[in-house]
Amino acid sequence: MDLSVQRQKLSDAGAGAGGEDRLSALPDDLLIHILVLVDDAAEAARTSVLASRWRRLWLLLPELNFNFIEHRRIGAVLAAHEAPDLTLLIARTKDASAESLSAWLPLAARVLSGHMRLELEEVRREAGTAVDLPCFHKATSIVLNLGLLDLALPPSGVFARLEELQLIGIRLHG
Structure with missing residues (x-):
């Protein structure tokens, strides 16, 4: 199979309906747990650029x-x-x-x-x-x-x- 076709399928699979971010669809408690695993407050704060939903999550750590x-x-x-x-x-x-x-x-x-x-x-x-x-x-x-x-x-x-x-x-x- 062509590598460019594989990449296209993976990027299509990663997007939800309308290209929505599936990771941001997770509950806040789970996202906060993921940010705790980052183990650095500055790095966790930088995740706020991922999506508008993530902007204030790091403040709840x-x-x-x-x-x-x-x-x-x-x-x-x-x-x-x-x-x-x-x-x-x-x-x-x-x-x-x-x-x-x-x-x-x-x-x-x-x-x-x-x-x-x-x-x-x-x-x-x-x-x-x-x-x-x-x-x-x-x-x-x-x-x-x-x-x-x-x-x-x-x-x-x-x-x-x-x-x-x-x-x-x-x-x-x-």
Whole structure:
């Protein structure tokens, strides 16, 4: 059989009625599960170009994995995030400061109901500043590797569901 005929048949088979995208016809829960398997929040966000139906799906992900994303973008993503619960948050970033982390950690604390891992490389240390750790009421596990930044513990609050806390490369502030 002619190869061009085979290709034509495959492309015809991939299109639904009227050339509709069959993948986008899947239920949201299944599409979100597929995006979780991408395992990188930035890559999942890029799927929004596939079809108009995919534009906001990545904002519903129950797991966010930031692999060396610019630290300033993490706060914007968390502010736009629409899932009721965030079960996993992994953030690996470079060139972060105590101030930038203190800006987005409260956003994460509000929605995180599972595990968070934060790893910093090449931090910017500023005298007299510390990362303000908010109270993560629903988090079950927190691992912080802050590259020797100062960490200020919350003045009050209860980490009610916390089962594991690892503090690596920190200096306690105060």
